[in-house]
Amino acid sequence: MAKSSKPMTASCRCGQVGFAIRGAPIMHVACYCTSCRTAGREFEQTLGSLPVVADDGGTDLVLYRKDRVFQAAGADRLSEHRLKPDSPTRRMIATCCNTPMLLEFTKGHWLTFYRDRLPEEIPALEMRVMTEDKPAAVTLHNDLPNHATRSSKFMWKLLSSWAAMGFRRPQVTW
Template sequence: MIERSASCVCGRVQLKAVGEPILGAVCCCSDCQAGGRLIEALPNAAAIRDGFGGTPYLIYRDDRFACVAGAEALEGIKLSESAPTTRYVATCCNSGMYLKHGPGWWTSVYRARFSGDPPPVEVRNKVASLPPGVTLPGDIPSYRGFPLKLIRRLLAARLAMWMARSAPGEGARVP
């Protein structure tokens, strides 16, 4: 099974993901744009958004993702008290690491945090939220909302997680 490593810029916070991601996507929703700007405005923070304002992620099942070092340096940031999404930043170097959408069963890891050659992004979603005048390349499909491909894969991942929990000793859980 494939293992991928991700880390903050200084290397204190280490993440591990097992298996292929559910999907590689660039989210262009207004919350991801605002969250990206907020994180990138922190002192010495590395970029997490692409040149068009979207945020590239690799999306993993929760049981295939773990922080394996430096968890004490992670701080959750919400855009508002009632926001369902928490973005996690490594406070040691202000690197955006990942986000959790509660009550989701997946973790969206900022693609920029992966070392080596991470899987490519497959889609751009919520492009209707981009500012007027942004012209996207035609390199991957772009969707005004969330594509059916993403919804199907998230549901399939949920089913696979449920089935892995039902069968003792099965699955690829990250230790």
């Protein structure tokens, strides 16, 4: 998707919370870290939300530059969830329908949307990361690169997108 193209919409299940996103994602990954799995299970147990963690322990995520994401509706219906009070990672939940929407690494330049909040037309899954944390009983397929931690390609994509932003870190106000 080119910069000037029509924005993509990311929305909660009931449609009261929405984001407009311009441009292509930084990347599309499945994360197996303990943090993503813990938060996902908490959402299911305490909010009764739809699962965001797959049966194999992965969380399907799509990363976008902060300067390409705009709150379109329902900012007053967003609530943050942190695993620890001082965690730099906050997950945003649409309270109208208890839908996990996205993660923000507050010290970073990107936002990470849960894949099921986005329409179908995004690039295919590129890699699996943090697989050293996957459940012991899970055997991953070799159809994609499987990285024990964050790969050099993962880090390069983040650094390249940050450079394209002039090394800015836009503040999210919602």
